[in-house]
Amino acid sequence: MTDPQIALLMLGSFIFVILLGFPIAFTLMAMGVGFGYYAYFQPGQAFFDSRVFYLLTQNTFSVMNNDVLVSIPLFLFMGYIVERANILDRLFHSLQLAFRAVPGAMAIAALITCALFATATGIVGAVVTLMGLLALPAMIKAGYDQKLSAGVIAAGGTLGILIPPSIMLIVYGATSAISVVKLYAAAMIPGLLLASLYMVYVVVRVVLNPSLAPKLPKEQTENVTWGEVFLLLAKAFLPLAVLILSVLGAILFGLATPSEAAAIGALGGVILAAAYRALTWERLKEAVFLTARTTAMVCWLFVGSWTFSSVFSYLGGEGLIKEFVLALISIPSPSFCSPRPSFSCSAGRWSGARSSSSSCRSSCHCCRTSTSIRCSSAS
Numbered sequence: 001m002t003d004p005q006i007a008l009l010m011l012g013s014f015i016f017v018i019l020l021g022f023p024i025a026f027t028l029m030a031m032g033v034g035f036g037y038y039a040y041f042q043p044g045q046a047f048f049d050s051r052v053f054y055l056l057t058q059n060t061f062s063v064m065n066n067d068v069l070v071s072i073p074l075f076l077f078m079g080y081i082v083e084r085a086n087i088l089d090r091l092f093h094s095l096q097l098a099f100r101a102v103p104g105a106m107a108i109a110a111l112i113t114c115a116l117f118a119t120a121t122g123i124v125g126a127v128v129t130l131m132g133l134l135a136l137p138a139m140i141k142a143g144y145d146q147k148l149s150a151g152v153i154a155a156g157g158t159l160g161i162l163i164p165p166s167i168m169l170i171v172y173g174a175t176s177a178i179s180v181v182k183l184y185a186a187a188m189i190p191g192l193l194l195a196s197l198y199m200v201y202v203v204v205r206v207v208l209n210p211s212l213a214p215k216l217p218k219e220q221t222e223n224v225t226w227g228e229v230f231l232l233l234a235k236a237f238l239p240l241a242v243l244i245l246s247v248l249g250a251i252l253f254g255l256a257t258p259s260e261a262a263a264i265g266a267l268g269g270v271i272l273a274a275a276y277r278a279l280t281w282e283r284l285k286e287a288v289f290l291t292a293r294t295t296a297m298v299c300w301l302f303v304g305s306w307t308f309s310s311v312f313s314y315l316g317g318e319g320l321i322k323e324f325v326l327a328l329i330s331i332p333s334p335s336f337c338s339p340r341p342s343f344s345c346s347a348g349r350w351s352g353a354r355s356s357s358s359s360c361r362s363s364c365h366c367c368r369t370s371t372s373i374r375c376s377s378a379s
Helices: 003-019 024-039 051-064 067-084 087-098 105-121 125-141 146-161 167-176 180-208 226-236 238-252 258-275 281-314 317-329
Strands: 342-346 349-351 372-374
Touching (some): 003 024, 024 051, 024 281, 067 105, 067 167, 067 238, 067 258, 067 281, 087 105, 087 125, 087 226, 087 238, 105 125, 105 146, 105 180, 105 238, 125 146, 146 180, 167 180, 180 238, 180 258, 226 238, 238 258
Antiparallel strands (some): 342 349, 342 372
16 A cells, blocks of 8 residues: 555544544554554664654653643643532522523523633533533423433533633644634634523523423522522622633733743632632642643643654645645536527537626537527536
8 A cells, every 4th residue: 555545544543443432642642653663664673763753752752841731730720629619509509590580591500600610621521520410410300301401511511622711722722833822812702602602592492492491490589589699699600700800811911821820820729719618638639630630631642643643644644635625625616607598609619699607608519500509508
């Protein structure tokens, strides 16, 4: 096989192994080293003298020495320490009461909670797990449709990919050498717009089919005044909002780099947990452990992806995919026109009137003699 075919085999093998359930980071590294040994093989060369091992060590050193990635563990620690402070429980309960008059109140509260917590964590797994344990049982117990409830948690949980401080945007910025601040500024409005569209969708679905999301029982809402609701929101929402706005504002207005803002956020998360009297030694250890585990996963994913992409490009896979995409783009789209009804031709060539569209070519057959042809077909 030629090298581009080997590159396609490399890509297909990677997808197949991922579907078997192997970790992505180590699968990328294994595929990169395995196919890289073939790509850089030289007769008579010792096994560990292959350039693919040099490539792997260089990528590992570059990733671990990247200053941009310092913000990842700090943002993760901020999110995990806020998660351990049980702020989400209070936030979800207060939002549920605040939107009690809106169709699908619990689903709306879940989406808002997901969006707010996404701005505090920047990852997907924590949001989906927590809301799956917190909001999903509550919605199903209240009589909500299971498909709607699961869809709300799944859709809201993925907002952490897009809404800053997204860890994915930090990874993308470090990989493509693009400013993380610009990525954050570009992703803010689309992320909030996506969350708003999710809420509009839920409201419309529930209005059209009220059985999907029954209203909250009166015993949960009738004895709760609006003053109590505002007080609950102030206790649960305002401290978290101040922390998030401080971190993102410092980044977007150029007051601090993402790493500096992440450090401020991590300190703010600890202070917030202490203010809620939820900061214990055990919870602090759990937050540090989860931060180290997730950071290691992200860093090794970097190493594996760079190694895999380097070997894939060396084998010619990048050029093959580029040609394929350009071929798709260059496919002419069908255009319809209405040529003038009268055509005459002589010696097999058109003469006389043409279509009003210069790009139109009539599909009528031309004759060998001067004949008037009425053409109504489109090219």
